[in-house]
Amino acid sequence: MMTPAMERTRERMIRTALELFSEHGYEGTSIQMIATAMELSKAAVSYHFRTKEDLLAAVAEPAFTDLQQFLDETEAEPRKAVRRRLALRGYVSLLVKHRGLLALLEQDPIAAASPVISEKMTLFAERIRHLFESDTPDNAEWVYLAVTLGGLRNAAAWFPHLSDEELNQHLLATAERIVGRTASRTRP
Incomplete structure (x- = not known):
């Protein structure tokens, strides 16, 4: 103990x-x-x-715990429009809260490729994408969502000089503009 x-x-x-x-x-x-x-x-x-990998897992665990809780709560919302709004705000909030870890994973492909990170990230990425996709997603929508959600994740790591509040405000405004559009409207 x-x-x-x-x-x-x-x-x-x-x-x-x-x-x-x-x-x-x-x-x-x-x-x-x-x-x-x-x-x-x-x-x-x-x-x-x-091991150092045990330490890396401990560094990432708070983010994974928060992400698991966020996904469980958001996926439980039966109304799709409400679920999407909750998902957007929650996702941005998590990105800001854990931007130190995101910066590490963005800058260090060895850390990002570690099994203690990559396996969970793959699982969570799939669940996050499903929060935002339409009822009948196609390849174009999946690409759109991957670029959008990945871009938000990367942006959270790129602006360490911004306060959490300011970064949250900018990311949320951007996310609402981008995710508010459907993939079908962005096709040529």
């Missing part, structure tokens, strides 16, 4: 790992670097996280 002090240390390790992964890349960051940055021994970090 973890004591409150151990839990705080573990959370600090996760924050430090995200900072160092972002600065040096996933592959360029070692457990020893994280320990040194925290003024701890490598064994202390290894006590909480046996």
